[in-house]
Amino acid sequence: MLSSENKYHVTISFNQRIEGILLSLVNGILETVYTGVAEQLSLELPVGIYKLRAKFIDYMQEYPLIIDENKNFRLDFDYPSVAPILSFRTTHEYFHGNCEYFSKFTTEKEEKANPSLLFFGAKYDKDKFQNVIMEKLLSNYSVINSDNETLSQFDSVNAKFSNDYGWLAFSTKLQNGQYFLKWNNESECRIFPFYIFDNYQTQFFIRYSTLPDFENCFFFYTKKMCFSVDAEEYLVLDKILFAFKDYSNYKLLTEKDISIIQQHPYLVTLIHILQSELSEKLDCEDCEHLLLPDLILLSDNPNEIENDELLPVISSVMNKYSYNKKNKKVSFKPASLIDRTIDHVRYDLFWNNFSKIDNTIDWLDLYSKFINKSDLFPVSKSDNQIVKLGKRVANKFAKANKDTIEVRLNSLIGKIQVENFESNINETFNSIGDVSEIADKLNLPPTKVLRNYETYKGIYDKLK
Amino acid sequence: MNYAVVIGIDHYDKKPLSAAVSDAKGFAKYLFSKKLVSGSADTINKFKDEHTEINIDKALQDNTGTDNLKLLLSDTDNQIADNKDIDKAIDDVIQDAKKHRAEKNRLYFYFAGHGMGVTYDKTALCLRFWPNWFNHCISSSDYKSWLINKGVFDEILIFLDCCREYDQNIDAKSPFPDWETPIGDKSPNILICNATMYGKLSFEVGADKKRGAFTSFLIQSLNGDADRKNEGIITSNSLKNHINNNFETYATQQGKYQRGDAFTQGTNGDAIVICEVENLVSAHNCEITFKRNSNVTLKGRDTKPIRTDDVTEGDKWNCKLEQGFSVLIDNHTNEKKLIENYSENTMSYVKF
Numbered sequence: 001m002l003s004s005e006n007k008y009h010v011t012i013s014f015n016q017r018i019e020g021i022l023l024s025l026v027n028g029i030l031e032t033v034y035t036g037v038a039e040q041l042s043l044e045l046p047v048g049i050y051k052l053r054a055k056f057i058d059y060m061q062e063y064p065l066i067i068d069e070n071k072n073f074r075l076d077f078d079y080p081s082v083a084p085i086l087s088f089r090t091t092h093e094y095f096h097g098n099c100e101y102f103s104k105f106t107t108e109k110e111e112k113a114n115p116s117l118l119f120f121g122a123k124y125d126k127d128k129f130q131n132v133i134m135e136k137l138l139s140n141y142s143v144i145n146s147d148n149e150t151l152s153q154f155d156s157v158n159a160k161f162s163n164d165y166g167w168l169a170f171s172t173k174l175q176n177g178q179y180f181l182k183w184n185n186e187s188e189c190r191i192f193p194f195y196i197f198d199n200y201q202t203q204f205f206i207r208y209s210t211l212p213d214f215e216n217c218f219f220f221y222t223k224k225m226c227f228s229v230d231a232e233e234y235l236v237l238d239k240i241l242f243a244f245k246d247y248s249n250y251k252l253l254t255e256k257d258i259s260i261i262q263q264h265p266y267l268v269t270l271i272h273i274l275q276s277e278l279s280e281k282l283d284c285e286d287c288e289h290l291l292l293p294d295l296i297l298l299s300d301n302p303n304e305i306e307n308d309e310l311l312p313v314i315s316s317v318m319n320k321y322s323y324n325k326k327n328k329k330v331s332f333k334p335a336s337l338i339d340r341t342i343d344h345v346r347y348d349l350f351w352n353n354f355s356k357i358d359n360t361i362d363w364l365d366l367y368s369k370f371i372n373k374s375d376l377f378p379v380s381k382s383d384n385q386i387v388k389l390g391k392r393v394a395n396k397f398a399k400a401n402k403d404t405i406e407v408r409l410n411s412l413i414g415k416i417q418v419e420n421f422e423s424n425i426n427e428t429f430n431s432i433g434d435v436s437e438i439a440d441k442l443n444l445p446p447t448k449v450l451r452n453y454e455t456y457k458g459i460y461d462k463l464k
Numbered sequence: 465m466n467y468a469v470v471i472g473i474d475h476y477d478k479k480p481l482s483a484a485v486s487d488a489k490g491f492a493k494y495l496f497s498k499k500l501v502s503g504s505a506d507t508i509n510k511f512k513d514e515h516t517e518i519n520i521d522k523a524l525q526d527n528t529g530t531d532n533l534k535l536l537l538s539d540t541d542n543q544i545a546d547n548k549d550i551d552k553a554i555d556d557v558i559q560d561a562k563k564h565r566a567e568k569n570r571l572y573f574y575f576a577g578h579g580m581g582v583t584y585d586k587t588a589l590c591l592r593f594w595p596n597w598f599n600h601c602i603s604s605s606d607y608k609s610w611l612i613n614k615g616v617f618d619e620i621l622i623f624l625d626c627c628r629e630y631d632q633n634i635d636a637k638s639p640f641p642d643w644e645t646p647i648g649d650k651s652p653n654i655l656i657c658n659a660t661m662y663g664k665l666s667f668e669v670g671a672d673k674k675r676g677a678f679t680s681f682l683i684q685s686l687n688g689d690a691d692r693k694n695e696g697i698i699t700s701n702s703l704k705n706h707i708n709n710n711f712e713t714y715a716t717q718q719g720k721y722q723r724g725d726a727f728t729q730g731t732n733g734d735a736i737v738i739c740e741v742e743n744l745v746s747a748h749n750c751e752i753t754f755k756r757n758s759n760v761t762l763k764g765r766d767t768k769p770i771r772t773d774d775v776t777e778g779d780k781w782n783c784k785l786e787q788g789f790s791v792l793i794d795n796h797t798n799e800k801k802l803i804e805n806y807s808e809n810t811m812s813y814v815k816f
Contacts, residue, residue: 028765028788030692030806049765049789051802053713060716064791064802068767246663 006047012065012073013040014054016086019232019256020239021077022055025065037254057242057252080124082205082216083227083234090207094165095122096229102169103201103227107160114225115171116196117143118203119154119181123166124213132208134161134168141170144180151179166208183212194219195292200266201225205234221266221290233267236260240270247278258283265290465564466572467532467557468492468501471545471589473577475538477596483668484576485537487625487679491574492535494683498739501572503533510535532560538577543592547602550591551640554610558647561616565648570619571611575604576676579626580634584662587628588636603636608654610643615650619736621700625659625678627666653730655700655738657682657707661725669718677722681707681714688741689806694787696741701734710806741809748782750805750812752792759795760816785812792816 014021017039024035028048034041050065052075059079065071081088084095099120106115121137123129138154138161145151152158154170161168174196181192181204194202201224206217220237236257243250253261253271261267261284268289275282438460472488474481489511495501496508534553536545554573561569578590580601588601604624611620659666659678669677690698690706707724715722728734754760754775761772762781765788771781772795790803792814801816 026789030788030804047767049763049767049791049802051789051804058721060712060721062713062716062802064789064800066763066767066791066793066800 007044008047008067009042009070010045010065010067010073011040011042011071012052012075014075014077016077016079016088017232018056018077018079018086018235020056020252020254024053024055026051026053057238057249080207080216081234081238082207082213082218083203083220083231084120084122085229085231085234090122090124091229092126094126094162095167096227098160098162098167098169099227100229102160102171103203103225106171106173107169108158108172112173114173114201116174116201117170117172117179117194118201118227119159119168119170120203120227121168121206121208121212123208126164126166129166129208129210131210132166134163134166137161137168137208140183140185142182143172143174144182145177150182192217192219195221197221197290199223199225200290203227221292223265233260233264236264236267237270240267240274243274244270247274250274250278250280262287266292465532465561465567466501466570467534467561468495468572468574469534469536469550469553469557470495470572470574471536471550471577472575473538473545473590473592475540475592476578476590476594479578479595481577481668483674483676483679484625485539486674487576487676488535488537488574490675490683491576491623491679492533494686495572496533498686500739501533502530503535504531507531507533507535510537532557538592545591546593547591547637547640550602550607554607554639555641558611558614558616562614562647565616565650568619569617569650570621571617572621572623573607573611574623574625576625576679579604579624579628579666580636581628581662582634582636586636587624587626587658588634589624589626599635599637601634601636603638606636606638606643608656610639610641612652612654613644613646615646615648617652618650620652620654621736621738622654622656623679623682624657625666625676625682628658628660628662628664651730653700653728653733653736655704655728655733655736656726657703658725659722661723664722667715667718667720667722669715669720677715677718677720678711678724681711681724684810685806686739688744688810691741691807691809692787694808698738698741699734700728700736700738703738704728704734706806710804713804741807744809744811746811748784749808749810750783750785750790750803750814752781752783752803752814752816754779754781754816756794756816758797761793761795763791763793765789784808 012023012025019039020037021039022035022037023041025033025041025043027033027045027050033045033050034043045067047068050067052063052065052073054061054063054075054077056077056079061077063073063075065073076089078089081090084091084099099118099122102120103115103118104113106112119141121134123132123134135156138156138159141154142150143152151174152170152172154168158172159168159170176196176198178193178195181194183192192204194204196202200221203220203222204217205220207213218237218241220234222233224231236253239249239252239257240261242252258271261271265288268284268287269292271284272282272289274280438456441460441463442456470488470492472485474483474485492503492507493511496503496511534557536549536553538544557571561571575589578594580588580590582588582603583605586603586605589604589607591600591602594600604622608620608622611617659676667677669675669680685703685706686698688698689710690703692702692706695702704726707726711724712722728736752762755777757776758774759772760775762770762783764770765786770783770785770790773781775781785803785805785808787805787808790805792801792803793799794816801814803812803814805812
């Protein structure tokens, strides 16, 4: 055992203000001497080598501490923040300074104040990932309007970048409405739907290591109309998204977080969804909230969507939400769009985490035909939220014209050339109408029937 | 009587892995060399060619004979493992355990390959033709039920080194044989060790991704690291605690975020004595290899210097460290590296 006779006064704090960081301290003989949520510690400890473990959301960092006298440890917590906030390693002035500036002025040749859209991409570390040349990334991005017209293709004239410091920014003024941020390289494509609202700045943040980190990129809607390095709301958004991923993480939100949420209508909207799902009291019931069309569909007044052309899409947050609902074994009948969307989400997760296992684009035209043939789904009060959402999304799709549908579908599943186009179309076309019936008869999920249509159709026909 | 069913699948058509087969071999080799299970010469040949610190030849002298080790490894020229391969292996074991039910029967079930989390309890263990055959998977919970229901095992130890990403649509299969009717009346104590939490991924590590983070940690744990109280034995409780408390750190050091999930079941689930820890014969238990030219100090857990010296790249220090933390300090840059020595009876290899 270590001597406990000589104890030293030790303080531990961080250079970053992190609400809700979980600390644990282990002594030299591997006993945990402290564990709890704290931004700083003040302890009396015997001489020895210690290990401090700091954990925030799903990032963990460990520090060796040599305690042989009274000491004040001031540590850096290198949380890989996507937005360049506070003073993390990913936040250096060449990131946050440029992000702040171009949130206030457009990046276009004729600089204008107060852009309504800010795009900021950066490497996680400017000195690493030498193969990532920011200038070359510009051509990967474009902004598309709801008529599928390209409004801006990022280039060295309308965007700003630094190859040396590893960042690129694009900011512009757009009219209210729905748009798509498109990313594509030679073989892959991603389309992110977003909205522009009155008196809000829509912000999109993405980081690069060797590859773009799509899993952690996000949109933020702020009334501040600019980005600030001191802003804590982005960290709170990270926590909220973490809770959407797994509801048990809801407990990580602190009182201070709730007070930050109350000041940001977008966060209020998200937390309401989360709290209603968890049967929690709504903390910010009277606060202003931002009704994204996706979220309006969950309300009892879906007609609040003023613009018929502003078709809802499944935002990344709603994707996570849908996915979580699926885990609760909500049944999806009939083979609705939402069911297939969830299929997409799962494939997308695979895509992010492993090598690609299935060609999701195979579904593109299959979806199109399906939607074209689908009838309107009656929405019942007894439908749970996600079924309601699914039906309403499907109904919205059903009323749109073919081109619009394809654009929307692209937003869900990306656009890649389909091989065996005709046979895929025919197969799916033939399946429309009896997938649900077969699924119901065989007590199988519709997606499962869809994947193995020939097999289950054969079984079904024999049973008839 | 001890039995083991050890499965490793790398050769998935669309998503091949690199480490599952070598991990399964490593685990089988561990069981065999520690004389925890016997195997036939054919079975042992499957892993004898692998580089290892374990002296298989020595173990062979008194550990061959009854083939209680069922080793199912995928290869380019086979179709292992299919449901029927696994079912046959388990059924054979059950039938033999039935004959020995007067004895204390233990079964090790180890799987390395792809997996999907259907529920917290049910992991779909993906077989050779997944994901082309989307449901070519077996249900971990149904197979566990089979092992329990038969009532011929006193102890069941299950190790699953696979992902548990959510997928509720996957239809993981139950065993083909009768898996519900009891043969004996034993109520087993059970240890279940998952490589990752429900809904999370499990990673291969190393430059060539030739080993799973979890199995590497597991074997080190069984070799002695889990014996935190220096009792000379690894119990299900000590292994469970070691995985739950320290695997996250190990994975982080390998550049991955992964937490293990180990738990026990049964009236004495925590009391299974898995193996004895052999005393380390070597005079040192830590080898430090330097990747720098500098002056370095090694301090023990009481902060007193053990050694200070100039080092050049490639130099090695062999040290005998106490259980617990030690620290290396570069006296020029003040960079520090923590050495976590869980047991004095296992070798640690540190690069600094």
